[in-house]
Amino acid sequence: xxxxxxxxxxxxxxxxxxxxxxxxxxxxxxxxxxxxxxxxxxxxxxxxxxxxxxxxxxxxxxxxxxxxxxxxxxxxxxxxxxxxxxxxxxxxxxxxxxxxxxxxxxxxxxxxxxxxxxxxxxxxxxxxxxxxxxxxxxxxxxxxxxxxxxxxxxxxxxxxxxxxxxxxxxxxxxxxxxxxxxxxxxxxxxxxxxxxxxxxxxxxxxxxxxxxxxxxxxxxxxxxxxxxxxxxxxxxxxxxxxxxxxxxxxxxxxxxxxxxxxxxxxxxxxxxxxxxxxxxxxxxxxxxxxxxxxxxxxxxxxxxxxxxxxxxx
Amino acid sequence: xxxxxxxxxxxxxxxxxxxxxxxxxxxxxxxxxxxxxxxxxxxxxxxxxxxxxxxxxxxxxxxxxxxxxxxxxxxxxxxxxxxxxxxxxxxxxxxxxxxxxxxxxxxxxxxxxxxxxxxxxxxxxxxxxxxxxxxxxxxxxxxxxxxxxxxxxxxxxxxxxxxxxxxxxxxxxxxxxxxxxxxxxxxxxxxxxxxxxxxxxxxxxxxxxxxxxxxxxxxxxxxxxxxxxxxxxxxxxxxxxxxxxxxxxxxxxxxxxxxxxxxxxxxxxxxxxxxxxxxxxxxxxxxxxxxxxxxxxxxxxxxxxxxxxxxxxxxxxxxxxxxxxxxxxxxxxxxxxxxxxxxxxxx
Numbered sequence: 001x002x003x004x005x006x007x008x009x010x011x012x013x014x015x016x017x018x019x020x021x022x023x024x025x026x027x028x029x030x031x032x033x034x035x036x037x038x039x040x041x042x043x044x045x046x047x048x049x050x051x052x053x054x055x056x057x058x059x060x061x062x063x064x065x066x067x068x069x070x071x072x073x074x075x076x077x078x079x080x081x082x083x084x085x086x087x088x089x090x091x092x093x094x095x096x097x098x099x100x101x102x103x104x105x106x107x108x109x110x111x112x113x114x115x116x117x118x119x120x121x122x123x124x125x126x127x128x129x130x131x132x133x134x135x136x137x138x139x140x141x142x143x144x145x146x147x148x149x150x151x152x153x154x155x156x157x158x159x160x161x162x163x164x165x166x167x168x169x170x171x172x173x174x175x176x177x178x179x180x181x182x183x184x185x186x187x188x189x190x191x192x193x194x195x196x197x198x199x200x201x202x203x204x205x206x207x208x209x210x211x212x213x214x215x216x217x218x219x220x221x222x223x224x225x226x227x228x229x230x231x232x233x234x235x236x237x238x239x240x241x242x243x244x245x246x247x248x249x250x251x252x253x254x255x256x257x258x259x260x261x262x263x264x265x266x267x268x269x270x271x272x273x274x275x276x277x278x279x280x281x282x283x284x285x286x287x288x289x290x291x292x293x294x295x296x297x298x299x300x301x302x303x304x305x306x307x308x309x310x311x312x313x
Numbered sequence: 314x315x316x317x318x319x320x321x322x323x324x325x326x327x328x329x330x331x332x333x334x335x336x337x338x339x340x341x342x343x344x345x346x347x348x349x350x351x352x353x354x355x356x357x358x359x360x361x362x363x364x365x366x367x368x369x370x371x372x373x374x375x376x377x378x379x380x381x382x383x384x385x386x387x388x389x390x391x392x393x394x395x396x397x398x399x400x401x402x403x404x405x406x407x408x409x410x411x412x413x414x415x416x417x418x419x420x421x422x423x424x425x426x427x428x429x430x431x432x433x434x435x436x437x438x439x440x441x442x443x444x445x446x447x448x449x450x451x452x453x454x455x456x457x458x459x460x461x462x463x464x465x466x467x468x469x470x471x472x473x474x475x476x477x478x479x480x481x482x483x484x485x486x487x488x489x490x491x492x493x494x495x496x497x498x499x500x501x502x503x504x505x506x507x508x509x510x511x512x513x514x515x516x517x518x519x520x521x522x523x524x525x526x527x528x529x530x531x532x533x534x535x536x537x538x539x540x541x542x543x544x545x546x547x548x549x550x551x552x553x554x555x556x557x558x559x560x561x562x563x564x565x566x567x568x569x570x571x572x573x574x575x576x577x578x579x580x581x582x583x584x585x586x587x588x589x590x591x592x593x594x595x596x597x598x599x600x601x602x603x604x605x606x607x608x609x610x611x612x613x614x615x616x617x618x619x620x621x622x623x624x625x626x627x628x629x630x631x632x633x634x635x636x637x638x639x640x641x642x643x644x645x646x647x648x649x650x651x652x653x654x655x656x657x658x659x660x
Contacts, residue, residue, distance in 0.1 A: 042457065082645075086645065086648065086649065090316075090649065090652055091316075092648050092649070092652060093648065095397050095457060096392075096595075096599060096644070096648055097645070097648060099399065099592075099595060099644070100641060100644040100645040100648065101645075103592065103596070103637065103640070103641035103644060104638065104641035104642060104644075104645060106637075107634055107637030107638040107640075107641050108345075108638055108641075110632075110634040110637070111345060111632050111634040111635055111637070111638050114632035114634055115348065115349055115632055230465070231461070231462065231465045234458055234461045234462055234465075235462070237457075237458050238458050238462070241455070241458075275473045275476070275477060277469040277470065277472050277473035277476075278473065280469050281465075281466050281469045281470070284462040284463075284465045284466045285466060287458070287462055288448075288454075288458075288459055288462055288463075291448075291454045291455075291458060291459065292448060292452050292454055295448075295452040295453050295454045296452060296453070298453075309316065310315070
């Protein structure tokens with residue numbers, strides 16, 4: 001048992017927390033943006049898979065790593081546009097459309113990967129993002145390796161949280177997005193177009209989700225394989241609720257979640273005799289528990305999942 | 314241009330909608346097949362031959378369709394009441410696991426044991442969905458996320474059981490659970506094929522679900538709850554009771570899929586025994602426009618795509634993931650097609 005506590009004092013545990021949190025931060029921000037405008041995006045799991053595949057493939061074919069992230073974002077945006085067209089102007093069930101996007105985007109990603117990449121005994125690899133030391137800061141004991149020796153996409157994720165929080169809370173655009181999620185009729189009355197705002201939010205949100213997926217293949221690992229997103233998308237959907245649809249709380253939720261994930265990974269090796277599956281279950285069980293805890297006081301956007309058709313109530 | 318709700322849905326549209334959706338999906342997927350350097354017509358020809366070309370391939374396809382009918386019914390029942398049960402995959406696995414666990418050492422004759430094991434699988438599936446349904450009714454927790462997350466938990470649990478307490482010491486290579494007793498293997502429907510009488514059970518289940526939905530008070534309450542929950546509540550229908558009833562029925566059907574698959578095909582449980590039967594069940598249900606009779610036809614179509622794509626992939630080299638692409642595209646095209654059965658376009 002003292003091993004379990006020793007682990008908590010280990011710097012490498014804390015350094016891995018932000019790394020594990022990064023794909024969740026991108027995913028949860030993307031889902032949050034969609035939902036703030038009133039659209040539930042269950043395409044997230046497939047969009048992250050598509051991002052993971054397309055970002056990796058671009059780099060594998062010779063593009064620089066940053067361009068790989070941009071390609072991933074573009075592919076995610078295309079899938080997001082598809083979900084947006086089905087659910088916003090056509091007003092189809094956001095649940096069913098989202099699941100359809102997840103099935104379609106993952107199947108397409110696997111199909112294209114098999115078609116375009118020669119896979120031998122081992123999946124081919126790329127040279128991933130390396131940890132980036134911030135001059136001066138990364139030499140600080142303890143905090144340096146935890147906060148300032150991360151790979152570039154992790155810093156991008158933290159920047160994205162700040163940007164999202166600022167745009168949603170402090171700009172006219174953010175106000176319009178939030179209002180669309182609460183009352184599209186009021187937005188229409190202001191002379192703005194709620195349909196366009198929703199489409200825009202879903203497209204940008206989906207691009208963010210895809211970058212989260214691309215982090216898995218360009219930073220955390222260096223290859224792509226089927227099933228690698230492993231429910232991270234669904235966990236992000238749970239984290240949005242946990243965070244009450246606020247970017248700052250979403251960051252806290254993602255980091256908290258990543259901490260438990262990093263800790264269970266290390267406990268697996270520290271504690272003998274317990275089946276490893278029990279540890280692997282922990283993140284999913286934790287997500288359900290988190291949902292139950294906050295469900296009562298969730299400040300859900302009033303028009304979430306309510307399609308807006310002009311002239312129909 | 315705007316959409317206007319139809320007051321009456323003409324019957325011909327109900328039949329045309331899924332056919333149009335499937336045609337569009339196949340047309341879109343043809344582009345991807347062409348990208349693999351294969352003539353789409355050749356590929357689709359190989360698919361048809363692979364699934365329907367011989368007596369053996371037809372029985373293989375029907376074997377594949379059997380669990381899809383059950384999971385399709387499970388999704389259809391739930392979606393009708395707007396209970397978003399995406400946990401068919403998990404319910405399939407608990408049904409399979411419980412059946413193998415009890416069926417390994419149950420000392421009764423087959424004709425008692427088989428119905429008992431089916432009941433056990435149904436109970437397990439129903440219990441698994443009762444949890445998320447309770448969380449929704451009691452705490453307002455969205456059941457989509459909880460049922461999805463439970464799929465991952467259940468598959469890990471299956472892995473734990475078949476590597477531990479339920480491990481078959483005689484299984485080579487990949488871990489598998491102990492098999493069900495030989496007395497509880499479902500008899501073959503056609504000798505020397507894998508097709509078992511589970512297919513008849515599945516068709517009977519579709520009939521039973523149709524009767525329940527169309528001819529009972531519970532069925533009427535289900536429909537009312539799905540069409541307009543607040544109006545249903547105003548009419549005196551107890552929503553929590555209806556939703557819980559739907560959850561138990563839906564979970565039981567998906568659990569039965571796993572139970573029948575174990576007794577009819579695999580004997581033991583492995584983590585790879587389902588190529589996504591639970592998720593494909595959602596597509597089956599939507600293609601059927603949530604109608605039980607349509608579910609049987611849609612399951613046969615989806616099974617044809619999956620079995621045919623494997624054969625086509627061997628013959629032409631097009632990756633067999635094309636089957637998943639086609640099925641997913643069908644879901645997306647179908648929901649658009651359904652829109653045009655309930656709405657009309659006005660200029």
